[in-house]
Amino acid sequence: MTDFDSLKPDPSMIGDVADAPFAILPEPEAMFRKRAARLRAGGDNNALTPYIHFLAALCDVQADCVAATPLADGPSQNSARPLKGERCAPGDDFDRVARDFFKRAAEIPMPEPSKAALANLDGLPLAPLVRALAEDEDAAHGMAEHIFVAAALQVYLTRLSARLDVTKLEPDEPGVCPSCGAHAASSFVAGWRGAQGLRFCSCAMCSTLWRYVRVRCVACGTTKGISYREIDGAGGAAKAECCAECGAYTKIIYQNIAPDAEPAADDILSLGLDVLVSEEGWRRAGFNPFLIGY
Ligand SMILES: [Zn+2]
Ligand SMILES: [Zn+2]
Numbered sequence: 681m682t683d684f685d686s687l688k689p690d691p692s693m694i695g696d697v698a699d700a701p702f703a704i705l706p707e708p709e710a711m712f713r714k715r716a717a718r719l720r721a722g723g724d725n726n727a728l729t730p731y732i733h734f735l736a737a738l739c740d741v742q743a744d745c746v747a748a749t750p751l752a753d754g755p756s757q758n759s760a761r762p763l764k765g766e767r768c769a770p771g772d773d774f775d776r777v778a779r780d781f782f783k784r785a786a787e788i789p790m791p792e793p794s795k796a797a798l799a800n801l802d803g804l805p806l807a808p809l810v811r812a813l814a815e816d817e818d819a820a821h822g823m824a825e826h827i828f829v830a831a832a833l834q835v836y837l838t839r840l841s842a843r844l845d846v847t848k849l850e851p852d853e854p855g856v857c858p859s860c861g862a863h864a865a866s867s868f869v870a871g872w873r874g875a876q877g878l879r880f881c882s883c884a885m886c887s888t889l890w891r892y893v894r895v896r897c898v899a900c901g902t903t904k905g906i907s908y909r910e911i912d913g914a915g916g917a918a919k920a921e922c923c924a925e926c927g928a929y930t931k932i933i934y935q936n937i938a939p940d941a942e943p944a945a946d947d948i949l950s951l952g953l954d955v956l957v958s959e960e961g962w963r964r965a966g967f968n969p970f971l972i973g974y
Contacts, residue, residue, distance in 0.1 A: 700875040703849045703858060706887035708838045711942075712743035718945035728951060735948065735970055737788040738831050744784055745835045749776045754843035760852060761861035763840055763886055768814040769807065770836060777839075778806055778832035785828060797824030813969060814862075830885075830969030837886035849890070854901030855930070855965065857883035858890050864898050864930065865968040866947040867921075871935035879932065882943035884968045889943070897923035898930035899965035908932075909957050917941060918950035920957045928965035929957050944968065 716739035723732030751773050755762050766774070782801055790798075809829045841859045849858040856863060865884035870876060880889040881898060896903045898921070905924030910916055917938035922929040931953060933946040947968050954964055954971070 700878055700891070701846060702851065702891050703846050704875075704880065704889040705844055705846050705859075706838050706842050708835070708842050708887070709743050709746040711838070711887060712739045712746065712835075715942050715945045716740045716743065718940055718942040719948065721940070722945070722949040726949065726951075728948075732948065734788065734790055734794075738785060738827075739945075741781060741784045741788065742831060742835045745777065745781050745832075746839060749773075749780050751777075751839060755840050757845055757848050760850065761856075761858065762844065763837055763860035766840055767833070767837055767860045767862060767885055768811065770810060770833070774810075774833070774836045775806060777836045778829065781832040781835055782828060785831070793824050794827075798828055801825055801828060826972065827970065834885060834887070834969075841883075841886035841888050849888075851890070854896070855881060855892075855898035857881075857886060857888055859883065859888040860886040862886070863965065863967045864892075865966045866931040866933060866943055867892060867898060868933045868941070868943045868946075869894075869935060871939055871941075877936070880943075881930075882947075884944055884947075884966075884970075887944075895921075897921070897926060897928065897965075899923060899928035900926040902926070909953070909960070909962075911953055911956060914952075918946060918953050920953055920962070922957060922962050927961070927963050929962040930965045944970075947971070 716736045719732050719736035723729055726732060782798060786798055806829060809825060813826060813830055837860055844859060852858045860883060862883050862885040864881035867879055867881045870878050870880060879892050879894045881892045882889050895906050897906060902923060902925040907922050909920045909922060917934050919932045920929040921932055931947060931950060933941050933943060935941045948970055
């Protein structure tokens with residue numbers, strides 16, 4: 681279904697939008713709490729309910745971890761994608777953050793295989809698991825450990841991205857996070873004053889949001905052959921932007937329709953839309969480590 685009317689900017693907001701920043705950096709603790717609350721609120725009556733409640737508990741642990749371990753000096757910002765090295769091969773600080781996260785996560789109720797995977801991480805070097813997540817999503821597929829490593833890496837990278845100088849971030853290749861170089865998980869039309877109606881891509885790893893054209897494929901950058909799908913009767917807060925040029929789709933979450941929407945949480949809560957469009961043959965472009973295997 682194509683819905684171009686809803687894509688027109690609100691003219692009354694143009695003055696607001698002119699000053700909107702290119703990127704928005706996270707406030708880590710508040711963001712993980714909001715994500716947990718959003719997952720909890722939207723996670724019932726969903727085929728994934730037990731998994732969503734587990735993820736909500738993980739997000740609360742992520743929030744608890746934000747202030748728990750000290751980090752060395754802020755990242756240097758002398759190049760594009762300043763956090764790419766930390767995402768693909770993080771240093772000792774990450775190890776401390778991750779070990780603290782694993783210890784706290786062990787308190788969450790979870791199925792036996794997840795518990796075993798978490799215990800298994802105790803003796804494992806983390807670098808190969810991080811590399812699998814960063815370079816080869818297929819290698820991470822099916823590993824029960826990956827979800828915990830990804831969640832710990834989110835804490836670490838989000839803490840680092842919060843320390844970046846937002847004015848130094850610049851547009852990168854289509855759909856690539858200007859902070860850490862990960863591919864966008866999904867996209868988001870803002871409902872808050874100052875950015876109303878603007879579209880942002882969201883990074884599932886470092887939680888940076890960055891501006892993106894409203895009607896443009898996030899995977900290949902084309903503006904041609906774009907169409908939209910949504911689940912009938914679901915309220916229209918999530919749509920899939922499908923690209924005939926490259927066959928990929930990226931979700932758009934509309935915060936003006938769902939004011940409590942949070943990019944990563946709503947990406948998970950709208951999994952039914954992924955099922956619908958993938959059955960039509962579209963390929964998901966967005967990378968969200970909590971959706972590997974779905
Ligand atoms: Zn990022
Ligand atoms: Zn495309």
